[in-house]
Amino acid sequence: xxxxxxxxxxxxxxxxxxxxxxxxxxxxxxxxxxxxxxxxxxxxxxxxxxxxxxxxxxxxxxxxxxxxxxxxxxxxxxxxxxxxxxxxxxxxxxxxxxxxxxxxxxxxxxxxxxxxxxxxxxxxxxxxxxxxxxxxxxxxxxxxxxxxxxxxxxxxxxxxxxxxxxxxxxxxxxxxxxxxxxxxxxxxxxxxxxxxxxxxxxxxxxxxxxxxxxxxxxxxxxxxxxxxxxxxxxxxxxxxxxxxxx
Amino acid sequence: xxxxxxxxxxxxxxxxxxxxxxxxxxxxxxxxxxxxxxxxxxxxxxxxxxxxxxxxxxxxxxxxxxxxxxxxxxxxxxxxxxxxxxxxxxxxxxxxxxxxxxxxxxxxxxxxxxxxxxxxxxxxxxxxxxxxxxxxxxxxxxxxxxxxxxxxxxxxxxxxxxxxxxxxxxxxxxxxxxxxxxxxxxxxxxxxxxxxxxxxxxxxxxxxxxxxxxxxxx
Ligand SMILES: Nc1ncnc2c1ncn2[C@@H]1O[C@H](COP(=O)(O)OP(=O)(O)O)[C@@H](O)[C@H]1O
Ligand SMILES: [Mg+2]
Numbered sequence: 001x002x003x004x005x006x007x008x009x010x011x012x013x014x015x016x017x018x019x020x021x022x023x024x025x026x027x028x029x030x031x032x033x034x035x036x037x038x039x040x041x042x043x044x045x046x047x048x049x050x051x052x053x054x055x056x057x058x059x060x061x062x063x064x065x066x067x068x069x070x071x072x073x074x075x076x077x078x079x080x081x082x083x084x085x086x087x088x089x090x091x092x093x094x095x096x097x098x099x100x101x102x103x104x105x106x107x108x109x110x111x112x113x114x115x116x117x118x119x120x121x122x123x124x125x126x127x128x129x130x131x132x133x134x135x136x137x138x139x140x141x142x143x144x145x146x147x148x149x150x151x152x153x154x155x156x157x158x159x160x161x162x163x164x165x166x167x168x169x170x171x172x173x174x175x176x177x178x179x180x181x182x183x184x185x186x187x188x189x190x191x192x193x194x195x196x197x198x199x200x201x202x203x204x205x206x207x208x209x210x211x212x213x214x215x216x217x218x219x220x221x222x223x224x225x226x227x228x229x230x231x232x233x234x235x236x237x238x239x240x241x242x243x244x245x246x
Numbered sequence: 247x248x249x250x251x252x253x254x255x256x257x258x259x260x261x262x263x264x265x266x267x268x269x270x271x272x273x274x275x276x277x278x279x280x281x282x283x284x285x286x287x288x289x290x291x292x293x294x295x296x297x298x299x300x301x302x303x304x305x306x307x308x309x310x311x312x313x314x315x316x317x318x319x320x321x322x323x324x325x326x327x328x329x330x331x332x333x334x335x336x337x338x339x340x341x342x343x344x345x346x347x348x349x350x351x352x353x354x355x356x357x358x359x360x361x362x363x364x365x366x367x368x369x370x371x372x373x374x375x376x377x378x379x380x381x382x383x384x385x386x387x388x389x390x391x392x393x394x395x396x397x398x399x400x401x402x403x404x405x406x407x408x409x410x411x412x413x414x415x416x417x418x419x420x421x422x423x424x425x426x427x428x429x430x431x432x433x434x435x436x437x438x439x440x441x442x443x444x445x446x447x448x449x450x451x452x453x454x455x456x457x458x459x460x461x462x463x464x
Binding site: 104 | 363365366368369370371372373374375376379383384387388391
């Protein structure tokens with residue numbers, strides 16, 4: 001499985017005495033889209049934060065393009081620069097304009113010139129449908145617009161993979177589709193992605209595989225069609241029926 | 247009861263101005279150095295490395311439990327001993343103020359950093375920034391903005407505290423005003439003048455910063 005962009009094997013994590021990841025494994029190949037779903041508190045956010053080393057873990061291993069995330073010698077900033085991440089609450093920098101939000105890391109991490117970074121940022125803003133918002137501040141944008149800027153900001157680093165942590169769960173219902181459309185577009189273009197979401201319509205349409213987490217374990221990890229037609233674990237059946245009802 | 251002689255102030259102005267220069271320079275150096283060293287202390291205190299956070303906490307606790315006047319004495323007598331040569335009252339006062347104020351600014355800045363959502367640091371680090379880059383480019387600007395009013399208050403307190411340097415033979419504005427008051431027997435005039443000067447400076451400083459702060463948050 002050396003083709004995997006992200007490979008997690010038997011990851012265990014404790015927050016103090018709380019055992020929150022109990023041997024989680026996941027493999028994401030180039031161009032693959034994996035959706036992770038599961039009840040709140042099951043460890044989804046913690047698991048994807050382990051994938052780019054934002055959270056340390058105690059056992060198991062995670063390889064990103066063959067580089068071990070948990071190894072003390074690993075240059076984590078360099079590794080993270082190749083993995084984009086989008087958060088539930090956007091986390092745009094409130095003291096910076098939209099264009100500055102997007103150019104900050106390319107200029108300071110990739111050492112791009114301002115002009116080059118701004119050209120790239122404008123192209124990305126067009127791509128997420130916000131070409132006219134470059135000088136706006138995050139507080140002047142709707143939630144959906146902020147999340148699209150956050151996606152553009154992550155893409156500005158030209159990542160080999162993207163991690164999404166419930167990108168639409170903080171949005172008003174009418175803004176969910178504008179964000180999912182952008183993510184779906186990325187998936188169609190072949191971006192490697194791990195998406196934590198409860199948007200099962202999106203999962204059906206865009207995911208190659210769906211993983212179901214519960215209480216710190218990956219209970220199922222199967223091709224999308226199989227997952228929806230015939231969920232194996234009783235827990236995921238219950239979860240699906242609850243979530244698909246509304 | 248003779249009338250007040252305000253001319254005494256005009257005659258003493260050059261002398262008073264020398265004192266004001268000492269007060270302003272000490273404040274400037276103390277704020278600048280205190281904020282710089284305080285930022286380092288705050289970052290150390292919030293660091294996951296225990297040795298760093300314990301060292302910073304020990305520093306802050308020590309300097310916050312000692313009166314400023316003692317620290318002034320201490321550096322006035324100890325720094326020359328340590329260096330083996332005299333450094334002068336002004337230099338030792340600057341060092342004392344910077345080290346003392348850093349403990350207070352450090353705590354203010356630490357509160358400022360803690361007030362910034364943790365997700366901001368995570369987002370910055372997720373984009374490939376190092377911890378220090380994320381602090382410098384994303385977290386600290388927000389922390390300083392949130393803490394500007396408190397830091398201003400601390401700077402004003404410090405400006406007033408510079409009058410303590412009379413204990414190590416320095417002549418700040420307040421000290422000079424007392425000297426003139428005693429020498430010319432014009433206590434009311436000089437102390438009224440000093441009060442007005444302190445009020446005008448501190449009040450306009452707070453107005454200036456308030457207007458600076460307003461358009462900053464968009
Ligand atoms: N920083 C933290 N400190 C302590 N416990 C945490 C922390 N973050 C998450 N947890 C705990 O870890 C478990 C998994 O959380 P999380 O990964 O956020 O779940 P999910 O994203 O699936 O809702 C929860 O029980 C949560 O309370
Ligand atoms: Mg979560």
